[in-house]
Amino acid sequence: MVKIGEFAERTRISKDSIRYYEKIGLLHPEIINKHSDYNNNDILLIETIIKLKQTGFSLLEINILFDWSKNTDHNKILTQEEIQNVLQIKEIFQKKYVLMVQRENNIKQIKHVLLKADHKIEQLLERNKG
Numbered sequence: 001m002v003k004i005g006e007f008a009e010r011t012r013i014s015k016d017s018i019r020y021y022e023k024i025g026l027l028h029p030e031i032i033n034k035h036s037d038y039n040n041n042d043i044l045l046i047e048t049i050i051k052l053k054q055t056g057f058s059l060l061e062i063n064i065l066f067d068w069s070k071n072t073d074h075n076k077i078l079t080q081e082e083i084q085n086v087l088q089i090k091e092i093f094q095k096k097y098v099l100m101v102q103r104e105n106n107i108k109q110i111k112h113v114l115l116k117a118d119h120k121i122e123q124l125l126e127r128n129k130g
Contacts (some may be wrong), residue, residue, distance in 0.1 A: 001030065001037040011046040021049065026063055054097055061092060 008015045019028040023035065026049060043101040052062050068089055078086065 001032075001039055002040070004036055006036040007042065011043060013046055013050075018046075021046075024063060026059070026066065042067060055096075055103070057096065061096070064089060070089070
């Protein structure tokens with residue numbers, strides 16, 4: 001268990017961001033003597049949040065994803081309103097998936113261009129050894 005200062009250092013996230021993540025329900029540290037104590041699971045959670053943010057998820061979408069993952073009873077019979085909510089969540093996730101595939105393809109294309117440029121540079125340097 002670590003206090004917020006050490007947690008901020010380990011995760012490279014500001015204390016203000018950590019407190020905000022707690023406020024919006026993304027983080028749930030243990031409270032001991034009115035102080036938040038963080039563990040390794042909290043570090044993994046922050047790493048997941050960072051990766052999701054880097055791939056284009058908003059904090060609201062991350063919160064929806066986490067809530068949905070934690071609170072879903074797969075055997076429950078849904079109301080019509082709940083079905084609509086699940087369909088909205090599904091649509092969000094499908095759009096994010098399509099974006100991820102597009103970004104992945106863009107990265108592959110950029111990697112190819114960089115490799116070609118590197119190869120040409122190596123050829124030029126090889127020809128100009130002196």
